[in-house]
Amino acid sequence: MTLLQAERGRRDLAEPERATVLWPRSDTPRRELSSRTISAITILAALLAWTLVTRLGLVAPLFLPPPQDVLAKFWTVASQGFIDATLAQHLLASLGRVLAALVAATLVGIPIGLAIGASRVGRGIFDPVLEFLRPIPPLAYLPLIIIWFGIGESAKVLVIAIAMVAPIALSTASGVRNVQQDRLSAARSLGATRRQVIRFVVLPSALPSILTGLRIALGAGWTTLVAAELVAATRGLGFMIQSAAQFLVTDVVVMGILVIAAVAFVLELGLRFVERRLVPWAGRD
Amino acid sequence: MSTLTLSNIAVRYSGQPRPAVEGASLSVGQGEFVVLTGRSGCGKSTLLNAAAGLVVPEHGEVSVDGRPIEGPGADRAVVFQSDALFPWFSARDNVAFALRVRGIGERQRHALANELLRRVRLDGLGDKPVWEMSGGMRQRVGLARALAAEPDFLLMDEPLGALDALTRERMQTLLLDIWAPGNLGVLMVTHGIEEALLLGTRVVVMAPDPGRIALSFEAGFSRRYAAGEPVRSIKADPAFTTARAELADAIFEGEPA
Numbered sequence: 157m158t159l160l161q162a163e164r165g166r167r168d169l170a171e172p173e174r175a176t177v178l179w180p181r182s183d184t185p186r187r188e189l190s191s192r193t194i195s196a197i198t199i200l201a202a203l204l205a206w207t208l209v210t211r212l213g214l215v216a217p218l219f220l221p222p223p224q225d226v227l228a229k230f231w232t233v234a235s236q237g238f239i240d241a242t243l244a245q246h247l248l249a250s251l252g253r254v255l256a257a258l259v260a261a262t263l264v265g266i267p268i269g270l271a272i273g274a275s276r277v278g279r280g281i282f283d284p285v286l287e288f289l290r291p292i293p294p295l296a297y298l299p300l301i302i303i304w305f306g307i308g309e310s311a312k313v314l315v316i317a318i319a320m321v322a323p324i325a326l327s328t329a330s331g332v333r334n335v336q337q338d339r340l341s342a343a344r345s346l347g348a349t350r351r352q353v354i355r356f357v358v359l360p361s362a363l364p365s366i367l368t369g370l371r372i373a374l375g376a377g378w379t380t381l382v383a384a385e386l387v388a389a390t391r392g393l394g395f396m397i398q399s400a401a402q403f404l405v406t407d408v409v410v411m412g413i414l415v416i417a418a419v420a421f422v423l424e425l426g427l428r429f430v431e432r433r434l435v436p437w438a439g440r441d
Numbered sequence: 442m443s444t445l446t447l448s449n450i451a452v453r454y455s456g457q458p459r460p461a462v463e464g465a466s467l468s469v470g471q472g473e474f475v476v477l478t479g480r481s482g483c484g485k486s487t488l489l490n491a492a493a494g495l496v497v498p499e500h501g502e503v504s505v506d507g508r509p510i511e512g513p514g515a516d517r518a519v520v521f522q523s524d525a526l527f528p529w530f531s532a533r534d535n536v537a538f539a540l541r542v543r544g545i546g547e548r549q550r551h552a553l554a555n556e557l558l559r560r561v562r563l564d565g566l567g568d569k570p571v572w573e574m575s576g577g578m579r580q581r582v583g584l585a586r587a588l589a590a591e592p593d594f595l596l597m598d599e600p601l602g603a604l605d606a607l608t609r610e611r612m613q614t615l616l617l618d619i620w621a622p623g624n625l626g627v628l629m630v631t632h633g634i635e636e637a638l639l640l641g642t643r644v645v646v647m648a649p650d651p652g653r654i655a656l657s658f659e660a661g662f663s664r665r666y667a668a669g670e671p672v673r674s675i676k677a678d679p680a681f682t683t684a685r686a687e688l689a690d691a692i693f694e695g696e697p698a
Contacts, residue, residue: 347515437528
């Protein structure tokens with residue numbers, strides 16, 4: 157198999173349903189499974205494997221509890237709670253932190269991105285700062301944040317927000333840089349001021365890119381959540397998982413992981429919906 | 442009556458050994474329709490961009506009534522081949538943007554934009570998103586937006602280049618109708634030989650390497666349209682056919698067959 161063929165096979169697996177057909181297949185028109193169906197089968201297979209290994213006693217419940225235990229735990233925690241808070245309270249605490257961080261990171265990240273994309277000076281100032289912050293894992297700067305800001309709620313939000321600023325700023329900058337030259341020329345030749353050009357041409361142009369940045373940032377935010385809730389939290393999904401791990405309550409750990417995944421997925425869908433409403437023209441123009 | 446004058450313009454893009462345009466002089470008076478034509482790469486668009494103030498010439502000067510221009514300005518509105526519309530705005534808001542820039546209040550903007558859309562025959566389509574429009578409709582929105590600036594000069598860079606033949610013919614008469622009242626000076630770049638003759642009161646032929654003006658002549662066909670003669674009868678005139686052949690010869694002169 158040549159490299160190209162291998163690449164092709166890999167791409168076919170990864171391709172979403174409505175993807176551009178880069179290599180149309182000339183095969184006979186035999187009925188093919190859509191990638192969505194294949195995804196559903198994959199998930200079912202994973203669930204089945206999970207059920208089997210636990211049922212057959214191949215893995216002790218301490219390491220991997222059976223799915224029905226996790227589900228049962230979900231209901232218990234949802235109704236009675238775990239460590240002084242119900243699942244909804246844990247969830248709301250985490251969601252509140254992630255969303256507060258998103259708002260803060262957006263308010264900071266978009267102007268920074270605008271400065272990087274639109275001005276030489278802005279790029280000179282902020283590029284090294286972002287490049288410095290971006291690769292640092294949240295757990296590494298967490299201690300410093302605690303020393304500086306203590307263990308309150310704002311420190312937790314700050315840890316998450318720091319992880320979110322770079323993706324938002326960089327996506328904004330790339331959106332700003334990719335504004336069609338003709339559109340800028342058109343606005344300028346109509347006599348628009350610099351301010352008007354930025355507000356009515358540059359920002360709307362960059363909006364699809366900014367929204368992509370928000371999506372990436374939300375992902376980064378959830379990733380950072382557990383680290384942020386390491387410190388002096390009394391509520392939150394990350395806190396719940398860690399406490400459960402300390403008492404070896406593995407079913408709560410697994411349940412917590414699944415809940416985080418589900419919430420992140422719902423938020424992703426929500427942002428995609430916002431994208432369709434806000435920038436229906438993206439990709440069609 | 443204003444006059445847009447380009448004198449002895451030379452433009453060189455960085456990294457290019459030869460200038461894109463050299464020693465080009467040209468003037469466009471209000472009421473004139475000057476067409477720039479020539480082979481690809483002869484600097485037509487560069488010269489137009491210099492007139493717009495979007496490209497700064499290395500030598501020479503662009504002036505309006507003797508006053509040198511300072512960059513782009515609403516007195517010289519531009520229509521782009523790519524239409525350069527703002528897809529986040531409806532058709533009406535694209536036009537209204539030009540009015541907003543002029544400081545016209547919101548209520549007036551709405552009515553004026555509708556009126557301009559009517560002028561380019563897009564009556565009642567103001568709410569339509571531009572990304573749902575056909576190429577011809579989009580170009581007309583772009584035209585209405587340029588007109589909204591109430592320019593003295595309309596600079597058009599191959600505005601009909603991407604349109605199909607039928608749409609193109611309709612757009613040609615639309616452009617003539619807009620120019621005919623005589624208060625606009627038009628400078629337009631086109632590849633179309635017939636288009637150049639039909640629209641231009643003056644046709645300027647450019648030649649490449651370096652981009653320069655090779656020939657400039659008066660044409661009377663658009664004035665005949667303005668006087669009421671239908672396009673079909675103008676095109677059927679043997680004088681039109683002859684002029685067309687001569688223009689083609691002039692454009693391809695010196696080109697190895």
